[in-house]
Amino acid sequence: MSITDTTTQPRTARVRTYAIQGLEVRDVQITVDVRPGLPSLTVLGLSDLAGRHLRERLQHAFSREGYRLPTRRTTIEISPSSVHKQDRTFDLAIAIALLIASGQAERGTIHRAAIVGALTDDGTLRHVPGTFAMAEQASHDDRQLISAADRPEELEGAGLDPVAIPRTLKETIEAFCGGYALLAPQGLPAPPEHPASSLDLADLYGKDQAIRAMQIAATGRFSLLLIGPVGCGKTLLARRMPGLLPPMSAQERREVRRIHSTHSAPLTLGRPLRVPHPATSLPVMVGGGEHTHVGELGLAHHGVLYLDDVVAVADDVLDRVFEVLAAGEHVVHRHGRTSRLPADALLLAGASPCGCGHKPHNCTCEPEDRDAYRQRLEQLAGRFDLVVAVPDITCEQVPITPPVTTRQASEDVQRAHARLARREHKPAARTQQVAEAIAALDGCDRPGPEHHQQAAALTAMSR
Incomplete structure (x- = not known):
């Protein structure tokens, strides 16, 4: 897998993810466009401060995982524009779209996946609020869910089988390129018929x-x-x-x-x-x-x-x-x-x-x-x-x-x-x-x- 951006033609990548509004799950599309031009990274729909923080997280995570940000004019669009841009909710989906658009990752089965997760500076993944609701929606949409592995119990009972729960950005790439085993989440034990409380x-x-x-x-x-x-x-x-x-x-x-x-x-x-x-x-x-x-x-x-x-x-x-x-x-x-x-x-x-x-x-x-x-x-x-x-x-x-x-x-x-x-x-x-x-x-x-x-x-x- 190459870590350099060698393409001279415009390239576009689209990744599906979800957002939470109240208890409703909204479908979100991340579109990344990389084309010739002076190096820049523009995030449409985010404030300047939020966009700067996103760039810093991506740069640190990419560096730790052996990737790098595109060295061309890059535009990131989060649609629909009316969706609330929750803090870090779209990190992982944006990172995957960037790697595909810059030629550092293959598209694989990304077209039938929904990617949710926050990205840390060292490339590890963290769950985001509403993961269980998003998992239910992914099951309803017949999509493969790729979610962070730090709280797999969030996915138990959502109707997903199997599910990918990678720990890092690199494992996420492998998940939709066929190199990462799909897992059934380690769910919570089923409650007893008559729950016994520790408080009596x-x-x-x-x-x-x-x-x-x-x-x-x-x-x-x-x-x-x-x-x-x-x-x-x-x-x-x-x-x-x-x-x-x-x-x-x-x-x-x-x-x-x-x-x-x-x-x-x-x-x-x-x-x-x-x-x-x-x-x-x-x-x-x-x-x-x-x-x-x-x-x-x-x-x-x-x-x-x-x-x-x-x-x-x-x-x-x-x-x-x-x-x-x-x-x-x-x-x-x-x-x-x-x-x-x-x-x-x-x-x-x-x-x-x-x-x-x-x-x-x-x-x-x-x-x-x-x-x-x-x-x-x-x-x-x-x-x-x-x-x-x-x-x-x-x-x-x-x-x-x-x-x-x-x-x-x-x-x-x-x-x-x-x-x-x-x-x-x-x-x-x-x-x-x-x-x-x-x-x-x-x-x-x-x-x-x-x-x-x-x-x-x-x-x-x-x-």
Whole structure:
């Protein structure tokens, strides 16, 4: 393979790649034109600074791998022009197109490949956000995907077989010239039928009432507010909530992986849990923005969103959270395009009974501050389906009877789900819906007086 540019005729190379806009995968074509003229490298569609950084990365990577940039007038075009030029997303595709156009690489099977990956200065490859979604699109387009090898688990379950996962620029060239073995990615292990969480409810003594409320919330998909002093275990309970929900279906797992892949969030086998900071801004919480990014609500899709210290969350953010979760998606309109970001999550929140975080009899707040806080807490409590108090117990108050395990609680919820699914669903008031969920948990076909009594207690603060 020659590393010098000996051609005197104009040469053009086209390479296919993908870009992510929201959760949508857009087809992108990289066109490199090399023709006689003074040495130059022009990147259409990139700012001067981004173009300079790209040239520097290409120069370093080419030098380490035994290649060199074309010594003629070179133009790089990324089309369509409306696509967002994500940082480093097109590095590998541009590098391959440059090598083909300058005669340093053969075209091989590049016409049926989609190349995604970022390029480092030493020629090694790195994955880019949205690799799983791009892999799904490549499978749909019947293209061979060439992707970086540093996170092969991103490709598991995308429907690609086989797939090329080179580690370097040189191996990428060999991948479509027949000299590199195609591999099946080392995917994540299949989740068990009943996922066992490392966080168990059995570790939390004296929280039976709160755990019962969590089971009811998981059964009926009700929002739940936990009220208790600082250190009583609200966050510990919330972190165990995903384990109570039924296992995800194959379609739900694909949706979750697609969302987390576009955000470069860690892959998860179980249902996701997001715990954003109370000061999280509206764009970060719900997503959207100039380039349609996924927010905390989207990352909690098919899982749990826990708002700790919910009283400190801004009103406009909280209003939008309830609106988006009620709709199940966040619709974004940008530049004549509409993107739908799914956001079907179970909402949990935590709050202290007083602004100082202590119990009322240990309160250190000024009277006017205490009254203002409690008034706001009452207003917020009215927006949740269920409200339950979480006690702060001492060592002497720890009960002897061990609490229910997460596995046991989850099995109860799944049986209740199945029982509710067999019923004829009719419009009903919230208290009636809660009573039906409680009855299903208790193995009853219809709610009785005791179920209505429990439902009334849990919804007493709701509007």
